[in-house]
Amino acid sequence: LISYFSNITYDYKKKYLLSINLRRDGLSALAEGNKFGNFGGAAAGWNIYEEGFFKKSFLSKVVGNLKIRASYGVVGNSEIGDYAAIGTYSSNTYGGAPTLAFSQVANPNLKWETGKKTDIGLNFTLLNERVAVEFDYYNNKTDGVILKTPQALSAGIPGNYINTNAGSLYNKGIELNVSAVITNYSNFKWNVNFNISTLKNQVTSLVADVFVPSVFG
Numbered sequence: 001l002i003s004y005f006s007n008i009t010y011d012y013k014k015k016y017l018l019s020i021n022l023r024r025d026g027l028s029a030l031a032e033g034n035k036f037g038n039f040g041g042a043a044a045g046w047n048i049y050e051e052g053f054f055k056k057s058f059l060s061k062v063v064g065n066l067k068i069r070a071s072y073g074v075v076g077n078s079e080i081g082d083y084a085a086i087g088t089y090s091s092n093t094y095g096g097a098p099t100l101a102f103s104q105v106a107n108p109n110l111k112w113e114t115g116k117k118t119d120i121g122l123n124f125t126l127l128n129e130r131v132a133v134e135f136d137y138y139n140n141k142t143d144g145v146i147l148k149t150p151q152a153l154s155a156g157i158p159g160n161y162i163n164t165n166a167g168s169l170y171n172k173g174i175e176l177n178v179s180a181v182i183t184n185y186s187n188f189k190w191n192v193n194f195n196i197s198t199l200k201n202q203v204t205s206l207v208a209d210v211f212v213p214s215v216f217g
Contacts, residue, residue: 015051
């Protein structure tokens with residue numbers, strides 16, 4: 001695996017935050033022409049509590065450190081096995097003599113599995129920062145999932161499959177974390193934390209000869 005990575009960050013008066021990253025990854029498990037993939041993403045944040053209109057409002061007496069943030073990125077999955085796109089041979093014997101046996105069919109069209117990740121979040125504190133709240137909504141979509149696509153037995157293909165970009169899926173949900181300082185005396189401190197998360201995971205496509213119920217789309 002070889003990667004080239006760049007990142008740019010921008011901060012304007014601690015009010016507006018921006019980060020952009022670009023990367024190019026090359027993976028030896030893929031064939032020539034598809035080894036490299038271009039990926040990237042961006043994240044932005046708005047510290048509302050630094051705004052003059054917020055500091056003058058009645059909300060500033062109750063809510064502190066109010067921040068809205070969002071991010072979107074495309075990433076590649078390199079955990080696809082060794083030489084998934086390449087035709088291979090393995091050692092074997094024939095009539096007691098050492099030989100090589102065809103073990104995997106090449107697929108030069110195999111590409112990167114890609115994930116598109118979206119996150120929207122909110123942070124704020126209450127009661128003079130004694131209570132801190134963090135909320136996130138996330139939605140991750142994965143396309144081009146590499147699956148072993150079954151082939152006709154008559155084709156004589158090793159294992160009766162070829163690796164192809166045949167699947168897609170998504171998972172989404174929310175995450176909420178609340179932490180509170182109940183007491184903060186020098187000899188007695190009591191902190192409370194609460195968190196909850198949800199996850200909906202759904203497969204939206206598989207290989208062509210596998211029946212997918214309508215509930216999956």
